[in-house]
Amino acid sequence: MPTTHSPSAKKAPRNAAPILVDSAEAEIMRALRKQGRISRTEVSSITGWSKAKASQEIRSLISKGLLLEVGEGASQGGRRPKLLRINSQLGFIIGIDIGATSVELALADVTGQILQRCSEAADVRNRPELFFGRCVELIHELIKAHGIQSDQILGIGVGVPGPVDFARAVLVAPPLMPDWENFPIRNFIKESFPSAFVVVDNDVNIMALGEQRAGDGANIDHFIYVKIGTGIGSGIISNGRIHRGSDGCAGDIGHICVDKQGPICRCGNQGCLEAMAAGPAIAEKAMQAVRNGASPFMRQIMEANNGVLRPEDVNAACREGDEAALEIIRSSGQMVGEVLASLVNFFNPSHIFIGGGIANFGNHLLVSIRRAVLRRSLPLATTHLSINFSRAGSDAGIIGALALALEYLFMVEDDPHLIV
Amino acid sequence: MPTTHSPSAKKAPRNAAPILVDSAEAEIMRALRKQGRISRTEVSSITGWSKAKASQEIRSLISKGLLLEVGEGASQGGRRPKLLRINSQLGFIIGIDIGATSVELALADVTGQILQRCSEAADVRNRPELFFGRCVELIHELIKAHGIQSDQILGIGVGVPGPVDFARAVLVAPPLMPDWENFPIRNFIKESFPSAFVVVDNDVNIMALGEQRAGDGANIDHFIYVKIGTGIGSGIISNGRIHRGSDGCAGDIGHICVDKQGPICRCGNQGCLEAMAAGPAIAEKAMQAVRNGASPFMRQIMEANNGVLRPEDVNAACREGDEAALEIIRSSGQMVGEVLASLVNFFNPSHIFIGGGIANFGNHLLVSIRRAVLRRSLPLATTHLSINFSRAGSDAGIIGALALALEYLFMVEDDPHLIV
Numbered sequence: 025m026p027t028t029h030s031p032s033a034k035k036a037p038r039n040a041a042p043i044l045v046d047s048a049e050a051e052i053m054r055a056l057r058k059q060g061r062i063s064r065t066e067v068s069s070i071t072g073w074s075k076a077k078a079s080q081e082i083r084s085l086i087s088k089g090l091l092l093e094v095g096e097g098a099s100q101g102g103r104r105p106k107l108l109r110i111n112s113q114l115g116f117i118i119g120i121d122i123g124a125t126s127v128e129l130a131l132a133d134v135t136g137q138i139l140q141r142c143s144e145a146a147d148v149r150n151r152p153e154l155f156f157g158r159c160v161e162l163i164h165e166l167i168k169a170h171g172i173q174s175d176q177i178l179g180i181g182v183g184v185p186g187p188v189d190f191a192r193a194v195l196v197a198p199p200l201m202p203d204w205e206n207f208p209i210r211n212f213i214k215e216s217f218p219s220a221f222v223v224v225d226n227d228v229n230i231m232a233l234g235e236q237r238a239g240d241g242a243n244i245d246h247f248i249y250v251k252i253g254t255g256i257g258s259g260i261i262s263n264g265r266i267h268r269g270s271d272g273c274a275g276d277i278g279h280i281c282v283d284k285q286g287p288i289c290r291c292g293n294q295g296c297l298e299a300m301a302a303g304p305a306i307a308e309k310a311m312q313a314v315r316n317g318a319s320p321f322m323r324q325i326m327e328a329n330n331g332v333l334r335p336e337d338v339n340a341a342c343r344e345g346d347e348a349a350l351e352i353i354r355s356s357g358q359m360v361g362e363v364l365a366s367l368v369n370f371f372n373p374s375h376i377f378i379g380g381g382i383a384n385f386g387n388h389l390l391v392s393i394r395r396a397v398l399r400r401s402l403p404l405a406t407t408h409l410s411i412n413f414s415r416a417g418s419d420a421g422i423i424g425a426l427a428l429a430l431e432y433l434f435m436v437e438d439d440p441h442l443i444v
Numbered sequence: 445m446p447t448t449h450s451p452s453a454k455k456a457p458r459n460a461a462p463i464l465v466d467s468a469e470a471e472i473m474r475a476l477r478k479q480g481r482i483s484r485t486e487v488s489s490i491t492g493w494s495k496a497k498a499s500q501e502i503r504s505l506i507s508k509g510l511l512l513e514v515g516e517g518a519s520q521g522g523r524r525p526k527l528l529r530i531n532s533q534l535g536f537i538i539g540i541d542i543g544a545t546s547v548e549l550a551l552a553d554v555t556g557q558i559l560q561r562c563s564e565a566a567d568v569r570n571r572p573e574l575f576f577g578r579c580v581e582l583i584h585e586l587i588k589a590h591g592i593q594s595d596q597i598l599g600i601g602v603g604v605p606g607p608v609d610f611a612r613a614v615l616v617a618p619p620l621m622p623d624w625e626n627f628p629i630r631n632f633i634k635e636s637f638p639s640a641f642v643v644v645d646n647d648v649n650i651m652a653l654g655e656q657r658a659g660d661g662a663n664i665d666h667f668i669y670v671k672i673g674t675g676i677g678s679g680i681i682s683n684g685r686i687h688r689g690s691d692g693c694a695g696d697i698g699h700i701c702v703d704k705q706g707p708i709c710r711c712g713n714q715g716c717l718e719a720m721a722a723g724p725a726i727a728e729k730a731m732q733a734v735r736n737g738a739s740p741f742m743r744q745i746m747e748a749n750n751g752v753l754r755p756e757d758v759n760a761a762c763r764e765g766d767e768a769a770l771e772i773i774r775s776s777g778q779m780v781g782e783v784l785a786s787l788v789n790f791f792n793p794s795h796i797f798i799g800g801g802i803a804n805f806g807n808h809l810l811v812s813i814r815r816a817v818l819r820r821s822l823p824l825a826t827t828h829l830s831i832n833f834s835r836a837g838s839d840a841g842i843i844g845a846l847a848l849a850l851e852y853l854f855m856v857e858d859d860p861h862l863i864v
Contacts, residue, residue: 187822187824196824197823197824245690246687246689246690246694258790260790260791262682262683262687263682263683263685263687265683267666267682267683267791268792269666269791269792269793269825270665270666270792270793270794270828271792271794271824271825271827271828272792273792273822273824273825274666274790274791274792275790275792276789276790276792276822276824276825277786277789277790279789279822280785280786280789280790281782281785281786281820291822293819293820362701363786365700365701366697366700366701366783366786366787367786367790369696369697369699369700370678370680370694370695370696370697370700370787370790370791371680371687371689371694371790371791372688372689372690372691372692372693372694372695372696373689373690374690374691399713400701400713402607402693402696402699402711403617404607404616404617404691404693404696405689405691405693405696407691408690408691
């Protein structure tokens with residue numbers, strides 16, 4: 025039985041917007057968050073405002089201490105334009121990227137510039153009070169090292185490996201850590217950092233945000249980020265924003281059926297993609313191949329490793345040209361590709377980015393995925409489709425956690441996007 | 445070889461916004477378009493503006509002739525508030541819903557109130573100049589009957605049964621009417637109605653818009669409208685807006701694979717949903733059942749009908765309790781449901797609406813679809829999921845075509861949503 029965490033008796037701290045701006049100012053801050061530095065003329069052209077109106081709004085933001093004038097841009101014939109950027113001294117943000125067996129944290133200023141990172145082994149099977157208590161300790165260590173006070177932390181973005189009810193910032197039926205169900209992550213963290221706006225999201229959603237910020241996903245309206253590791257999941261960007269779906273669990277593609285006669289999955293159904301193509305299935309098939317005598321190479325590894333093979337051993341065998349290992353990786357890629365083919369027909373993204381531990385397995389995997397998608401998707405949907413490894417790579421999660429915190433830093437009251 | 449239509453030598457008329465407003469005014473017009481009539485107080489609460497700012501914007505819209513004060517709302521203690529609505533005398537719009545074998549048109553005022561409808565048999569295999577020439581004639585007949593001039597037509601929404609490149613307003617590789625590929629629908633219509641903003645979209649997308657406007661889809665953020673007829677397709681609403689995807693072909697679920705060993709589809713692949721579960725497959729399976737002696741009832745119909753069965757004959761047999769017919773319908777429902785189960789995991793909609801000719805086949809179909817979705821989707825994604833027949837029903841297309849025209853009627857220059 026999952027533990028149900030009732031709201032604590034004392035009043036929960038409100039998750040108030042750290043910096044409230046009006047809607048015109050918010051538009052400028054969004055442009056700056058995206059582009060780093062822009063000129064007054066660019067503000068006009070991005071917003072469609074007159075130069076007078078743009079100047080007025082910019083003056084107001086400078087007088088509030090939100091914007092700074094810095095350096096000069098390239099001249100376009102006349103005087104070199106002064107550039108604007110967000111005042112990095114406004115405050116700081118924290119990103120927390122939680123994996124099944126590790127946690128990574130980063131401290132950044134409000135422009136998203138990372139000041140320090142740290143990571144350590146961690147076990148999500150621990151009770152959530154313990155786990156997040158340790159996270160709070162780590163944040164204190166990070167900010168102490170930079171002479172930063174708790175109340176200078178304006179935003180904290182948290183990625184967790186399980187389904188999240190985004191509006192309530194709690195996990196719902198997380199298979200890896202049933203004890204965490206309904207644990208009030210936001211309120212727990214806000215007790216130590218009451219000035220921070222705390223946002224919690226699924227780990228693959230933040231990887232998609234990370235790809236958008238630091239990888240190849242910038243300025244792409246519609247893409248799917250697919251994580252292949254111990255499990256398989258996806259983050260969906262529609263019209264440039266995360267599509268979380270009506271219960272916050274969109275993107276959960278690991279339990280799409282690929283073979284009705286396939287093995288039983290931990291979800292209880294048969295032949296789920298995850299049960300057939302993710303890390304544990306790859307290892308299981310490799311051990312089967314060894315038992316069948318199909319791979320003397322992997323047999324050696326297995327014998328040296330107490331009769332166990334890990335997914336990375338299959339990868340190593342693959343690199344040595346072991347046919348059985350190659351076939352296992354190809355078959356995983358094909359199953360992932362068949363599922364993606366359906367999703368390409370349905371969603372028509374322009375890009376698919378592949379990340380997660382198994383993505384390091386290289387081109388055999390990618391080629392199989394591409395081949396299966398091209399074979400089964402409609403031509404119109406694949407003409408401009410690109411399928412590649414995530415460029416943000418193993419940094420996608422932590423950068424995405426910071427991007428999540430940044431997204432809610434400058435907010436308008438009554439913003440329709442403000443659903444946290 | 446599909447005909448390629450090159451742009452005509454004379455300059456194409458610009459698809460300029462019929463009524464330009466500023467962004468604050470646009471917000472009011474959007475609220476009115478959605479709700480019909482609202483009070484000044486409601487304008488404040490919807491937009492988050494002060495009463496003073498709301499009043500000022502409303503005065504500006506009234507002075508431009510866009511808004512009217514009409515009647516009085518319910519009192520909330522004090523004076524009964526005056527209600528506002530869009531000035532229906534501003535102009536008119538046209539909806540055109542094109543099916544494979546028929547075309548329906550509607551004339552409405554700018555509040556969306558339908559003044560007259562007409563429909564006639566039509567064949568999309570005709571050359572597009574002929575087909576749309578006839579549409580233009582029908583529009584002239586409609587407006588003449590109401591004493592309306594061509595230049596009072598401000599918007600025309602067109603739904604076509606094929607994949608649409610939405611920004612360019614042309615069909616791309618349409619299987620039913622290869623001759624229409626790249627035919628400049630917008631420019632052709634604008635030659636007769638230069639004051640109209642012409643928008644062209646896929647038929648299932650406009651059905652989703654119709655469900656949003658006149659069915660059960662109002663105020664629902666994430667839903668999928670599934671059309672089951674001669675083909676199978678879907679329209680996707682994400683965050684309250686149509687998700688068209690990067691090439692405009694999102695929602696094309698008819699060619700998702702349900703059985704790798706299944707029959708060859710007209711797209712060239714094997715076992716596509718459409719080839720196995722849509723109208724022609726239902727008829728084909730019924731004729732097979734008759735040949736196998738499984739349905740004396742359908743044999744009678746088939747013999748009376750020159751050896752042919754249509755999908756509606758299978759439906760009739762179903763209503764009489766014919767087991768073979770029931771099984772065919774159930775099997776179609778199950779295949780549609782299995783595909784939807786994957787899409788529910790991926791997209792996490794709160795509602796699925798089933799429309800199209802086969803949707804009239806009643807509850808056996810619906811029950812099979814629901815059962816398959818519930819069996820294969822994750823619990824979190826189905827807890828609040830509703831699967832029902834479209835309430836807009838056979839009107840979804842024409843109402844959606846009008847809604848499409850309305851959507852682009854009041855526009856802001858540099859509106860990020862304005863991609864037409």
